Amino acid sequence: MRDATYDVVTIGGGPAGMAAALAARQAGADRVLIIERDRELGGILQQCIHNGFGLRKFKEELTGPGYADRYIEMVGAAGIDVWLDSTVLAAEAGGRITCVGPTTGLATVEAKAVVHSMGCRERTRGAIRIPGSRPAGVFTAGAAQRMVNMEGYLPGRDVVIIGSGDIGLIMARRMTLEGARVRAVFEIMPYSNGLTRNIVQCLEDFGIPLYLSHCVVAVHGHDRVTGVTVAEVDADLHVKPGTEFDLPCDCVLLSVGLIPENELGRAIGVSTDRITSGAVVDQFRQTSKPGFFAAGNVLHVHDLVDLVSNEAEIAGRSAALFAKGVFGEATHERAVIAGEGLRQVVPQRLSTLEKGKNAIRFFFRSKAPMGPSIIALKTEDGIVWDRKLRVVKPSEMIVADIPVNRFAKASHIEFVLTLDEHPEPLEGAVEEEDA
Amino acid sequence: MGEMRGLEPISSKADVVVIGGGVVGCAIARELSRYRLDVVLLEQAPDVATGTSKANSGILHAGFDCEPGTWKARLNVRGAALYAEIAEGLGIPRREIGSLVVAHSDADLATCESLLARGRENGVAGLEIWGADRLRAHEPSISADVAGALWAPTAAVVCPFLATVGFGENAIRNGAKIHTECGVTGLVTAGGRIVAVETTRGRIEARFVVNAAGVHAADVARLAGDDSFTIHPRRGEYILFDRSTGALARSVLFPTPSKVSKGILVSPTVHGNIFIGPNAADVDELDDVETTAPGLDEIISGARKIVPDLPLQNAITEFAGLRAAAGKDFIIGESPIVKGLVHAAGIQSPGLTSAPAIGEAIAEILADLGLKLTPDPTFVPVNPHRPKFTEQTPVEQMARIAADPLAGRVICRCETITEAEIVAAIRAPCGARTIDGVKRRVRAGAGRCQGGFCGPRVTAILARELGIPVTAVRKETLESWLFYARAGLEIREDIDA
Numbered sequence: 001m002r003d004a005t006y007d008v009v010t011i012g013g014g015p016a017g018m019a020a021a022l023a024a025r026q027a028g029a030d031r032v033l034i035i036e037r038d039r040e041l042g043g044i045l046q047q048c049i050h051n052g053f054g055l056r057k058f059k060e061e062l063t064g065p066g067y068a069d070r071y072i073e074m075v076g077a078a079g080i081d082v083w084l085d086s087t088v089l090a091a092e093a094g095g096r097i098t099c100v101g102p103t104t105g106l107a108t109v110e111a112k113a114v115v116h117s118m119g120c121r122e123r124t125r126g127a128i129r130i131p132g133s134r135p136a137g138v139f140t141a142g143a144a145q146r147m148v149n150m151e152g153y154l155p156g157r158d159v160v161i162i163g164s165g166d167i168g169l170i171m172a173r174r175m176t177l178e179g180a181r182v183r184a185v186f187e188i189m190p191y192s193n194g195l196t197r198n199i200v201q202c203l204e205d206f207g208i209p210l211y212l213s214h215c216v217v218a219v220h221g222h223d224r225v226t227g228v229t230v231a232e233v234d235a236d237l238h239v240k241p242g243t244e245f246d247l248p249c250d251c252v253l254l255s256v257g258l259i260p261e262n263e264l265g266r267a268i269g270v271s272t273d274r275i276t277s278g279a280v281v282d283q284f285r286q287t288s289k290p291g292f293f294a295a296g297n298v299l300h301v302h303d304l305v306d307l308v309s310n311e312a313e314i315a316g317r318s319a320a321l322f323a324k325g326v327f328g329e330a331t332h333e334r335a336v337i338a339g340e341g342l343r344q345v346v347p348q349r350l351s352t353l354e355k356g357k358n359a360i361r362f363f364f365r366s367k368a369p370m371g372p373s374i375i376a377l378k379t380e381d382g383i384v385w386d387r388k389l390r391v392v393k394p395s396e397m398i399v400a401d402i403p404v405n406r407f408a409k410a411s412h413i414e415f416v417l418t419l420d421e422h423p424e425p426l427e428g429a430v431e432e433e434d435a
Numbered sequence: 436m437g438e439m440r441g442l443e444p445i446s447s448k449a450d451v452v453v454i455g456g457g458v459v460g461c462a463i464a465r466e467l468s469r470y471r472l473d474v475v476l477l478e479q480a481p482d483v484a485t486g487t488s489k490a491n492s493g494i495l496h497a498g499f500d501c502e503p504g505t506w507k508a509r510l511n512v513r514g515a516a517l518y519a520e521i522a523e524g525l526g527i528p529r530r531e532i533g534s535l536v537v538a539h540s541d542a543d544l545a546t547c548e549s550l551l552a553r554g555r556e557n558g559v560a561g562l563e564i565w566g567a568d569r570l571r572a573h574e575p576s577i578s579a580d581v582a583g584a585l586w587a588p589t590a591a592v593v594c595p596f597l598a599t600v601g602f603g604e605n606a607i608r609n610g611a612k613i614h615t616e617c618g619v620t621g622l623v624t625a626g627g628r629i630v631a632v633e634t635t636r637g638r639i640e641a642r643f644v645v646n647a648a649g650v651h652a653a654d655v656a657r658l659a660g661d662d663s664f665t666i667h668p669r670r671g672e673y674i675l676f677d678r679s680t681g682a683l684a685r686s687v688l689f690p691t692p693s694k695v696s697k698g699i700l701v702s703p704t705v706h707g708n709i710f711i712g713p714n715a716a717d718v719d720e721l722d723d724v725e726t727t728a729p730g731l732d733e734i735i736s737g738a739r740k741i742v743p744d745l746p747l748q749n750a751i752t753e754f755a756g757l758r759a760a761a762g763k764d765f766i767i768g769e770s771p772i773v774k775g776l777v778h779a780a781g782i783q784s785p786g787l788t789s790a791p792a793i794g795e796a797i798a799e800i801l802a803d804l805g806l807k808l809t810p811d812p813t814f815v816p817v818n819p820h821r822p823k824f825t826e827q828t829p830v831e832q833m834a835r836i837a838a839d840p841l842a843g844r845v846i847c848r849c850e851t852i853t854e855a856e857i858v859a860a861i862r863a864p865c866g867a868r869t870i871d872g873v874k875r876r877v878r879a880g881a882g883r884c885q886g887g888f889c890g891p892r893v894t895a896i897l898a899r900e901l902g903i904p905v906t907a908v909r910k911e912t913l914e915s916w917l918f919y920a921r922a923g924l925e926i927r928e929d930i931d932a
Contacts, residue, residue, distance in 0.1 A: 037845065087845035089825075098829075100853075102840035106833045124885040126675070126752030131726040134754065136910035136917050140887045147891050153905055153918035178921060222722055223914040239728075261848075266679075 006031045006081070007323035008316065009097055009111035011088050011264060014043020015305050016117035016296025016312040018071040023316030024115075025078045029323055032080045033109065035099050037087040041075065042068030043119055045305065047146045050170055052197070056306040067305060083107075091116075093268050093289055112323035113291045115315050116265055116279070120297035122167070123257035125219075130162070132219030135226075141167040141255040145174065154178055156251020160228050161185040162216050164192040164199070166303065166395075168255025173202035175253075182208050183247055186230055188215040188237055191369045193257075193395045195303055216252070217244060225250050258301045265294065275344045276300040282330045282351040283360045285315035286322070290329030293319045300346045300363065303397050307363070314361075327354075334413055336362070339378065341417030343367045343394065350413065357404055364398040364415060372423030377402060379410035388420055445614045448640035449475040451801065452632050453647055454619050454655055456483035458595060458790045459782050460647035461602035461613075461865075466794030467801075468609035470808040475641070476603070476611060477634060479618035481909060482872040483865060484599035486649045488787070489875065490673070490724065490756025492713065493595045493704055494687055496785040497534060497587035499554025499562060500697070506765040508557045510789035510796060515589060517791040518598075524817030525601035527593060528705045534590030534687035535570065537741055538582045543691035547585035550692075554587070561588040576683050576742050590687055592705045595787050596875035600865055602790070604818050607864035609811065615868065616913060619648075622659035622776065629659065629775035643806055645777045645797055650721045650759045652766075652780035661772040664780060668721055668757040671713025672730040677749040677883045681707045688741050697784060699737030706878065711738035711745065713756070724755045751883050758783040765789070767796055769804060777801060821863075823877075824853045846896070847889040849882025857893060861900045868901065870894065871911040894918070 007029040010017035013036030021032045040046065045053070048064025055061055058070060075082065086101035095111040122140035137156055139147075144155040145167060157180045161168045164187040172182045185203060190213045192199055203210050211230070217239060218229040232243035260278040262270075271280040271288040278299040279287040285295050295315035296308040321327050332349035346363045364375065369391075375398060376386035384406040389398065398417075407413055451467055453460045456478030464476040480486075495515050501508035522529040538544045547564055554562045563586045570584045571577060603613055614636065621633030622644065632639045648655040653666040676683075681703060690698040696715045703709055712734045731753060738745060761781025770776040777800055779793050786793075802808050824832060824842060835855070836843040842855035860867045860876040867873045870880065873893050880886030880893060894917060898905045909915045 037848070085844060087848065087851075089845075089851065100832070100836070100843050100845060102836070102843040105836045105843055106829055121884045122887045124751065124883075124887060126750055126885055127748070129674070129728075129731055129750060129753055131728050131731060131753070133725045135912075136915035139890070143887045143890050147894075147918060148921070151891055151895070151905070152921055154921055155918060157919060217728060218725065220725075223912045224916070 003108050004033070005110045006033045006112070008113050008115065008319045009033045009035060009109055010115040010117050010316070011035055011091060011097070012043065012117040012119055012298070013041040013082065014117065014119050014296065015045060015068070015071065015308045016119070016298070017043070017115065018075050019309040019312035020115040020117055020295055020316030020319065021080045022071070022074055022078055023313040024320040025080060027317040027320035029320035034075065034080060034082045035086050035088055035097070036082065036084050039085055041072050041082060041084070044142065047142070047149045048170070049149045050174070053305050056304070057309055088264060091264050091268065095291055113293065113319035115312070115319050116262070116292065116294040116298050117296050117312060118261045118264060118298045120258040120260050120301055122254070123259055125254055128256050130216055130219060133221055135219070135221035135224050137221065137225035137250055138219060138252045139254070141165070141171045141253045144253050145171055148174060148178060154180060155253070156180060156249070158249045159183065159251045159253060160216070160247060160249040161253045161255060163187060163254055163256035164194050164210060165255035165257060166194045166198050168253060169194045169198040169202040171253055171255070172208050173206060176206050176208070182206070183249055184209045184211055186211045186214040186216055188213070188233055191393065195396060196393070215239070219252060225252055228252060258297065260298045260301065262298050265292070265298070268292070273344070273348055276346065280332070280348045281346065282332055282349045283347050284318035284330070284351065285311065285347070286318060286330040286351070288330065288332065291322055300344065303395065307397065307399065310361070334411065337414040338364065339414040339416040341367055341370070341373070342415055345415055353404060353408060359401040359403050361399065361401045362415070364400070364417070366392045366394050366398065366417055369393045370417070370419060372420040373417055374420045375400065375415060375417050377407060378412070378414045378416060379407055380412045381410065384410070388424065392417065442616055442636070445617060445634065445636045446473070446475050446612055446639055447637070449473045450641065450806065451475070451643045451645060452477060452639055452641040453645045454632070455647035455649055455651070456480070456599070456603065456613060456615065457486050457488040457647065457649050458484065458599040458602065458787055459649070459779050459793055460645070461599050461606060462790040462794040463645055463647055463779060463797050464606040464611045464613070465602040465609070466791070466798050468606045468611045469810060469814045471811045474606065474611040475639060476606065476613045477617045477619055477632070478613065478615045480912060481615050481868045482911070483603045483613065483615070484596045484875060485911060487756055487759060488595055488599045490754050491595055491787055492700065492702065492710070493592055493787070494534070494702065495529065495591040495593050495788045497554065497562070497590040498557050498559045498785070498788070499550050499585070499587055500692060501557060501785065502763070503553065503556045505763070506767050507785060507789070510765070510792040511785040512558050513792035513795070514785070514789040515591070518591070518593060518788070521791065521816065522593065525605055526818045526821060527598045527601040529591050529593045530705050531589065531591040532686050532703060533586060533588045534689060535565070535574070536585040536689045536691055537570070537577065538584055538691050539580055539740070540582055544583050546691050547583065550585055559587065559589065562586065574685060574688065576744065577688070578741055578743050592687065592703060593787070594705045598787065598790065600876055601818060603865035604863060605816070608818065609814050613865055619655060619658065622655070624659055624773055627774055629773055643775050643777065643801055643804070645779060647779045649782070650757050652759060652778065656770065656776070656778065656780070659770070659773040659776050661770045661776060663771050664761050664766055666781065667760045668718050668723065669760045669783070670716045670718045670723060670755050670757055672726050672734055672755040673710050673712030673753065674731060674734060674750050675704070675752050675754070676709040676746060677751050678707045680709045680746045680749050683709045683742060683746070690737070690741060699734050701738050701742045711735070718757070721757070724757060726753045726755050730755070752885060765793070767793065768800060775804070777804070821859055824856060825851045846892050847879035847882065849884050850878045852877050852879040854896060857896050858900060861897065869909045869911050869915070870897065870917065873897065
């Protein structure tokens with residue numbers, strides 16, 4: 001058995017793990033390790049061969065592998081240890097990590113601080129209970145993306161996509177470019193669940209119809225998929241009788257949501273946010289378990305990798321400071337409430353504020369699409385901060401850097417999202433979404 | 436699309452041909468492999484356990500509800516006892532967790548009392564009537580309005596896939612042959628007796644044929660001119676929940692039964708998941724295993740009568756299976772029309788439980804019909820132990836990785852299944868040939884992500900181990916290929932050539 005001791009270990013070597021490891025080194029952690037189960041670093045970026053990554057972080061448009069490569073180079077130059085082809089079996093409270101790999105064998109690592117950066121997985125057909133038969137040809141969009149872009153095989157030639165999540169939209173374009181026919185994208189909600197730019201660039205530019213308020217009520221086929229039955233749904237998401245129609249296809253791709261892969265967190269009993277399915281963290285991204293930090297899609301599912309990197313930098317730096325004893329376990333003394341109009345907020349807790357810190361970044365998602373809106377911070381003193389938003393979609397995260405002096409002494413911290421009664425004509429977006 | 440894997444040539448003659456690679460056929464082949472006989476099992480699909488054996492409740496029933504004196508009553512109790520004896524040696528996961536028939540009313544309790552009396556007559560040990568308090572103490576998630584229950588401590592859960600594979604592998608280790616992708620097209624008779632079986636892969640001379648073809652058993656019988664029974668496929672739908680919900684039920688929870696079925700239950704699986712189901716719907720087609728929205732709603736509302744708070748958000752898959760319903764009892768015995776044709780048909784619940792006992796019964800019947808059963812002294816009743824990586828100690832794990840680095844590569848992250856375990860499942864006798872076959876044997880892809888992560892990796896491993904292109908890897912059925920070559924790839928190969 002191989003044994004080792006590290007200041008900071010990140011579990012997962014995708015964008016979050018790499019950025020956290022780098023930040024930990026920069027914050028003075030001497031010994032930093034990334035444990036990655038795949039054969040290379042980069043995580044899901046390696047199969048995202050389309051462009052659109054890095055506009056904020058690197059001020060240029062990169063592909064997924066391109067974005068990963070920037071970080072892989074930085075990780076290599078920073079003196080960070082990397083174990084590839086290694087899977088973490090357990091990470092116990094106190095920082096003892098057990099992992100396994102063909103070359104490392106069974107190894108234990110003692111870590112002073114651990115960053116959970118395991119990413120997320122795709123919601124499956126079973127989770128949303130699509131009835132019908134179970135032939136070959138039904139894939140989650142991400143699994144199909146890996147087969148096309150990394151292994152070089154096509155999951156189908158005549159495709160229907162269920163759900164309008166970003167991976168589904170990207171795969172609609174990708175399959176079209178590979179010569180497949182993409183019949184339609186069906187979204188059960190009355191609004192799309194992907195970034196606007198993906199609706200435009202992946203569907204509209206290729207003439208692929210997007211059916212809102214529609215769901216697939218049956219998958220057909222014995223050996224391979226032969227078709228689906230689709231129906232319109234009402235406002236309560238119930239099928240409207242008589243609206244069913246059949247569509248032939250040989251492949252169904254699912255893009256119906258992502259779920260944080262937080263099993264290692266749950267296994268040690270970190271408090272979990274029922275809405276995000278990730279850990280409850282403070283502004284340092286420390287969980288309820290001392291020395292365990294979380295960042296990226298294992299914490300809450302992001303839209304943009306650039307923001308994953310940013311968040312992971314917070315977690316990596318905090319982990320390094322924890323390892324050095326600069327600060328201790330999370331106090332989680334104040335709850336941050338996602339109030340009216342908001343589905344979620346991260347961080348969900350505030351611990352004792354750090355001296356010299358001027359602003360804290362919060363991430364939000366709205367409950368529903370809204371036009372011109374105002375996001376505001378309410379404390380016991382009333383509204384202490386607000387900002388106008390031109391447009392709001394649940395699929396596009398709202399990011400706000402809020403000056404600490406607005407809420408430094410507040411005991412009640414609640415964000416609300418309301419319609420803007422007096423929208424101003426705006427030039428360009430004031431919100432943080434990517435154009 | 437992809438070309439077919441080169442299948443080994445089939446036998447040209449046998450002492451006994453068993454038709455059907457479900458749990459019953461495999462248990463029969465395994466029982467017959469104790470004797471000096473040439474036994475050949477034919478399965479039309481690429482793998483065993485692809486029909487009823489892959490989509491059922493996975494329960495070893497205690498045996499209290501079968502009418503005394505029937506095949507069902509006798510074989511259920513004997514089968515349950517046999518599993519207790521042989522499951523571990525055959526690598527069949529089994530957990531004796533007991534079952535409860537949950538009563539909501541005095542009338543239900545009266546039914547439980549009569550089941551208890553019937554169970555004692557059938558020889559079922561340990562039956563008790565429990566009051567509501569004891570039931571609630573045992574099952575904290577149970578509905579508040581329960582009146583009591585019938586407790587059967589000998590009921591167990593079992594892995595129905597590994598039961599089938601365990602019997603099949605042991606049969607092969609003891610000299611039987613299992614030919615997959617081998618559909619039966621004709622039964623040849625001469626003078627009212629079976630003389631040969633015609634298959635999609637050639638003819639096999641045999642004087643005895645055992646019909647264990649599940650929902651297809653009546654069709655097989657008709658190939659020999661025997662129309663003495665019919666099979667009515669009765670579909671049952673299920674919802675399977677993530678292992679994180681395992682605390683929902685400790686034992687198998689039945690409702691008080693109706694006349695037609697044991698009802699919609701809530702039960703742990705042997706692997707620690709929870710499932711609900713099945714309903715019962717008569718269907719026309721022998722391959723109609725579609726789930727339906729009304730059917731899933733039916734089992735959800737049925738299960739809620741037992742456990743009100745179902746974690747529906749933790750559902751990981753839904754599936755349906757067909758029961759081969761024929762009549763009140765199993766159809767076991769020689770055809771009334773064709774000599775040498777022996778039926779093991781109409782095997783609905785408790786068929787999984789009865790399977791090894793059906794094997795014994797069929798062997799006795801064949802002996803009575805003149806087949807000479809000479810014990811084979813080389814018979815080995817167990818399969819080599821293939822421990823799960825996660826169940827080994829660190830020292831064992833280290834030794835295993837040192838001997839085979841693939842034992843250190845986790846392919847399925849949800850269930851922590853290593854590449855070595857997948858390779859072993861493919862290379863074993865009665866080995867996996869498909870994605871679903873791998874899933875059934877080692878659970879790669881059976882967890883919460885349902886193969887989203889490991890699917891492409893298992894595909895690559897199957898292609899490598901079977902020596903076939905990725906485009907020839909199948910999900911389950913004969914033509915269930917998963918992937919196409921990318922357009923243009925052939926052209927590039929042409930240029931290279």
